[in-house]
Amino acid sequence: MKYDFDKVIQRQGTSSLKWDYAGERFGNKDLLPLWVADMDFESPEPVVDAVKKRASHGIYGYTGRSMSCHESIINWMKKRHGWGIKMDWLTYTPGVVPALSIAILAFTNPGDKIIVQTPVYYPFFSVIKNNGRQILDNELKLVDGKYTMDFDDLEEKIDSSVKMLILCSPHNPVGRVWSKEELKRLAKICVEKDIIIISDEIHSDIIFKGSRHIPIAALSEEIADRTITCIAPSKTFNIAGLSASVAIISNKGLKKNFDNIVEGLGIASGNVFGITAMEAAYTHGEEWLSELLNYLEDNMNYVKEYIDENIPEIKVDKVEGTYLLWLNCKGLNLSQDELKKFMYGTAGVALNDGTTFGKSGEGYMRMNIGCPRVYLVEGLKRIETAVRGVRK
Template sequence: MKYNFNTITDRSNNFAAKYDELGVKFGREDIIPMWIADMDFKTAEPIIDAMRERLDQGIFGYVSRPDSYFESVSQWYKKRHGWDVSSDCMSHSHGVIPGMVMMMQEFTEPGDKIIIQSPVYNEFFEIVEDHKRELLVSSLKVVNGRYEMDYEDFENKVKSGVKMFFLCNPHNPIGTVWTKEELKKIGDICIKYGVQVVSDEIHCELVYKNNKYTPFASISKEFFENSITCVAPSKTFNLAGLQTSIIIFGNKEQKDTYDHLLQINDIKRNNCFSLVATEAAYRHGEEWLDQLLEYLHENLQFVNNYIESNIPKLKTYVPEGTYFSWIDCRELGMTAEELKEFTINEVKVGFGLWYGKESEGFIRMNVACPRSVIEEALNRLKTAIDKL
């Protein structure tokens, strides 16, 4: 079927964090929310149908996860990405970040060093520091208009005894889709120094045109055994509120340990709706996803063209993946706090604003919404900057 992503959906009774938490996040509610990573689009019709059928059953007791659940994930990755990974390697989590926290707690100790690459999703900073691990940051660098890894800096830091690396592939917020060659270089360094790789690949389906997503663990048997991969239907199919993700282990002993933790904490089950929605997404969601990717890519190009033509003081990095436009506002000459106040109180748009010190002067704009909303946000941005 043909989907219309230009439709405005009223989310006022949707209990949507994106809207309902504006006052808490930004101190006011009369702004356009473009911060949190969810979409203002209804999900694929086969997913809605599966959930409606489950709803009509009228009984919502504890669920038993069928073999077909993880098999649908395995078949999707083989078909879509050429990664033949067995469903036997998969476990459940209520989210990528909760899963990463559990693995950090179990496979490292307080005081152990964990490395990330900044700018990066703010939760990476927070979970490491909140759980009393030592955070090391390797800054990404811009080469010919594209963010790249600094392998020399990364290796110099992991030499000091790093235990775990949180990889983001594709990278949020900058939108770089790491190539196989880039992943191999960073993975070889991790093998050399005995660093466990935990790869957040939640944005892996949101990749555009000539770019190709490579699952880190698919590169070699050695990489697979040294990594834990976190994926989910949540970003791809706008299902974050169902709180489900899939953790893929290359080491059976680690998987058994993790599964035991799920068991003793009584969090081993899906809820009844995430169970059917996830399987429907991976079995029947491809048509919707292909149309979504076309629309998102056009939205990103729209942002780039608008800023280039109307707000020359700003610079965009058109992403290779994700649904974020990464916008360089440093020419405005504002501090991080001044930029925050300006975008909230003068522009009246709630952007993503903090992803490490390397992100100061930048804003992340979520374009997973109807184009008319994007145009209004950009018009507000232009008007406010013209007044400076």
């Protein structure tokens, strides 16, 4: 391997949300942080080199996006996902969550209902509520250890006040990579009910063997005509702090409305280093990503085997995508508050509270495996030791 993902890099003292603010958030300064979704790996060498080269220039004025930047995205989507997109479909935003908020402002009115499929990435809730819209929960079903969409529930709940669905694809936190059949059925409902689809595909490059990500807008022109697809290099290449993402919108009318909000908010210009890193990542990052996926899959297998063998009170299934595992901790027989105190206090491991993803997250915690394996070894040992105390 060209890249060393076992390399431990000191992140304390860099204002890292994951490391420097975990103690403040979870009430224990000695926590091992396996929570927020950024990775503890250096970004690809071509990305680091591009940022260094740009920084060495010494002038960081207003920066546009070159044709090569646009083409890097177009080529990446075609090569990785088989989706042919065009330059005039692209609108740049400072992040996927801001893009969700922009879409809500552009395509819904206060009081409208927006569908989410819980348990789901918790900022979905805040962008809906904070913009004065209502959440409609179409809870996922857990069938034989696998989460699926509940289409019957969805169709039953839809009424004339439902204007939008926010799709998490691949799904965070349960790790599903939706099949073509699932996406087609979901899209069919949205077409019939005249519902706009906002597809958060930020994890679309983190896909494991045996699965394939399909952009929902790539299914047909009819579906693309009502879809805003949100992507970013941030999760894939560990550059979330550079605030660079893209909304892909083929419908000219939808794009005009979306762009009007972007312009109105004054957020179209972008960050010079985000622009630089995005182009470098999508142009030169594929070799690094290939090695990363192998490492992440080995991490997933390690965690699964360790928990199965040593902590049977906790259940975990392998995921199809993302570097996040959804731990079923119900076997510990603890309330959610007790579970949090147990993980943060007794075990000394920072994991995401399952209930922040919706009420169906009761009894669950989310673990980030995007780190050198030594951290997972230490974290799992801490949890196992704590569980032994509960067994007594």
